[in-house]
Amino acid sequence: MDSLSNGSRSVWVTTALPQFPELQEKLETEICVIGGGIAGLTTAYLLSLEGKAVVLIDAAGIGEGETSRTTAHFFPPDDRYFEIEEAFGAEKARLVAESFQQATALVESISRKEQINCEFERLSGYLFSLNPAGYDSLDKEFEAARKAGVEIYKKDRIPGLSFNTGPCLQFRNQAQFHPLKYLNGLIKTFQRNGGVIYTQTRAQELSRHDKIYQVITESGAVSAQAVVVATNTPFNDRLVMHTKQAAYRSYVLGIRVPKGSVPRILLWDNGDPYYYVRLTTPDEKSEHEILIVGGADHKVGQDEHPEHRYDEIEKWTRQHFPMAGPVDFKWSGQIMEPADGVGYMGRNPMDYKNVYVITGDSGNGMTHCTAGAMLVTDLIMGRNNSWLDLYDPARTPLHGMGEFLKELGNTVAQYGNWVKGGDVESPEQIPPGEGAILRKGEQKIAIYRDREGKIHSLSAACTHLGCVVSWNAAETSWDCPCHGSRFSVDGQILHGPAAKPLEVVQLDE
Ligand SMILES: Cc1cc2nc3c(=O)[nH]c(=O)nc-3n(C[C@H](O)[C@H](O)[C@H](O)COP(=O)(O)OP(=O)(O)OC[C@H]3O[C@@H](n4cnc5c(N)ncnc54)[C@H](O)[C@@H]3O)c2cc1C
Ligand code: FES
Structure with a gap:
């Protein structure tokens, strides 16, 4: 579906995931998870480990949403720690760092325990600024991240690169993986635990009768005691969540480079426009690796001919990585940016009982969705979770009021069309x-x-x-x-x- 459309093809989609039937009946279960990306599948997997009966439905196929379009870095938050500290205070910045560390560790431990060969790899990530005007924010980030408990070091330049990046921050113990191979492994263990999956099954409506929720699809329905809406952006809230986050598209190229010519690290610059970089290896026998470079974001629906964005990424890449060969992959995908810089995961604001939502991932969906799955599982199991307030979807974006009003103004202006x-x-x-x-x-x-x-x-x-x-x-x-x-x-x-x-x-x- 989306991931394979129109010549826009990500490097991950050569991994085929299993097909599932469409739901064509009325079912009863304990938990219905809507959405089979990393957020929904991780939540479904964790709940199945708790012994819950879980039915997962997806409008397309598993992993055909933004999880097939990611670049899959496990990296610090897009909104820097110093910004989070300024907005929410040092304790909440510490909780963000804790949630990112624990989410990355969970993915690592699931991969090991379930023997998922998803190329999970720990490596260093570097934040750098090619423009001296960005050095100040690197200094502020260093102090705030260290205070938040992040393993971080200041370096004069990023080692192993052919261009001088200038001063940078090294975040140790970051990670990367192959997102669809990971989902493939989760599917197997989820099914082994009794989980049931339906695809080509779009949730059209969500209603409640007493304590039971009903998810209506085109040709069936699922009744459940709890529902997790993991659809990247919630389909069930008409307005509330959509005023608190904005949709952006980001563009990615997969460019061939000789094996070993680029160090295995994650890169993120703090320029405007900014770029993010990693490597992936097509297979062990391959003579080359794929350098994945993303960036050139814009608001969804606000550039009718965005093809030039691929050219900009390619130009930047060839300037900094002269060994770059042919472009093998190009794709774009959607990123939900929360107004105050911190994602939304927890109870759905429109129904404080047993409907849960995971959204507003920014460019951190691998960690954020995994942390969201952990938090939602705790809530459903009746356990405390110290991230509850931090990520509460019902919070008013007081801290991000400027951004909130800017995005709201932009949205209102669109009705002028x-x-x-x-x-x-x-x-x-x-x-x-x-x-x-x-x-x-x-x-x-x-x-x-x-x-x-x-x-x-x-x-x-x-x-x-x-x-x-x-x-x-x-x-x-x-x-x-x-x-x-x-x-x-x-x-x-x-x-x-x-x-x-x-x-x-x-x-x-
Ligand atoms: C170009 C790009 C680069 C990125 N890079 C990174 C990165 O390096 N690191 C990182 O951490 N994050 C990154 N992200 C973000 C990350 O990819 C996403 O945040 C994450 O994949 C979202 O996962 P999800 O499960 O919430 O959504 P999805 O993967 O989109 O899954 C949602 C699923 O819900 C289904 N669905 C939707 N509506 C319905 C409905 N009504 N009924 C039933 N099913 C429905 C869809 O079919 C889909 O399969 C990047 C994103 C993009 C686009
Ligand atoms: S997405 Fe809200 S009006 Fe189109």
């Missing part, structure tokens, strides 16, 4: 393989002309809260600039929060 004209005046103006918005009276129509010239026309009104969707030429999709829903050219949902497809309209109606 309704009063603008269309991109084209007639479908004939749209070249094959391209999409554009056409105005027809009060209506806006999203039109895609396929490579054979056939027209696909949809209502341009996003089914979440009615923003006008925008063309994404890099992914051949319709993307919503308000809260990040994405749709295929046939209107099918590629990413939430929308829970319904775009309506098909006839042009001559």
Whole structure:
């Protein structure tokens, strides 16, 4: 599905995950987990270890969401420790560090215990600044991270690289892995523990009758005592969570480099735009490795022709890694940025009883989703968890009020697209393989002309809260600039929060 679409193909998707049936009946279980990415599958796995009966459903296939599009660094938070300390205080910064360390350790121990060959590897991660203006924030980060209990060192430059990075911070004991090989292992152990999986099964509605929740899908339903919404961005909250986080797209290239020519480290620069880098090895016999370089982010639905972002990443990579060979992979994916810089995991704000949510991962979903699975498992099992307040999805983003208002203003401005004209005046103006918005009276129509010239026309009104969707030429999709829903050219949902497809309209109606 999404991960394989339109020439955008991640380095991980050569690993095929098992297929599962679609749910076509009404089921009862103890826990229903919605979403089979790293958040949902880890939660389902942990709950199955506790002896719970768990049914997991996914709208697509397991691991076909953002977990197949990640770069899978286990790295410090995108929002720096000094920013978290300034906003939330030193104790909460310490708790963030603790949760990241424990989540990484859990992935390591699960891989060992369940013998999951997912290339889990401990290594150092480096934060650097190519611009001297960034040195001050490196100094602040060093002090705050050390205070938070992170193993961190100051270095004059990153060792082993052919370019001089200038001063940098070394975070020891970080990690990387192959995300889909890890999910594959989790699937096996989850099923061995009695877990049940359905795919191609989209949750459309969540309702409650007394103490029982019902998850309605297109051709079935799951009744459960507790529900975990691990859909990357929640489909069940119409508004609350979506004002507290913003959807960005990030771009990645997988470029061939000779084996051993780049040290096995993680890199992250603090520039604007910023880049993140790691290596992966296609297989043991391979003569080369793949250098994975990501960055060039933008708000979802706010760049119709983002292909130039791949060029920018490639240019930066070739400048700094002259051994870079051909580009073997390129892909983009979605990142949910929390307004105050700290993710959301715990009880769903709209239902304080037994609905749980894991979202707002920023670029830290490997650690954040694993920590979220640990926290949600504790809540369901009735245990205390010291991260509860820190990550509470119900909190008001008081600390991130500036960012919150900025993102809110940006979202409100997108509704102004309704009063603008269309991109084209007639479908004939749209070249094959391209999409554009056409105005027809009060209506806006999203039109895609396929490579054979056939027209696909949809209502341009996003089914979440009615923003006008925008063309994404890099992914051949319709993307919503308000809260990040994405749709295929046939209107099918590629990413939430929308829970319904775009309506098909006839042009001559
Ligand atoms: C380019 C890029 C680079 C990244 N790099 C890193 C990194 O280096 N380190 C890091 O830690 N994080 C990184 N991230 C973030 C990380 O990949 C994500 O945060 C993480 O994969 C999210 O996992 P998830 O399980 O929440 O979501 P997903 O993997 O998207 O899983 C959600 C699942 O829910 C399903 N679903 C959605 N709606 C419904 C519904 N209504 N009913 C049923 N199922 C539904 C979807 O089909 C999907 O399979 C990166 C992300 C991107 C895009
Ligand atoms: S995602 Fe909210 S209006 Fe489109």
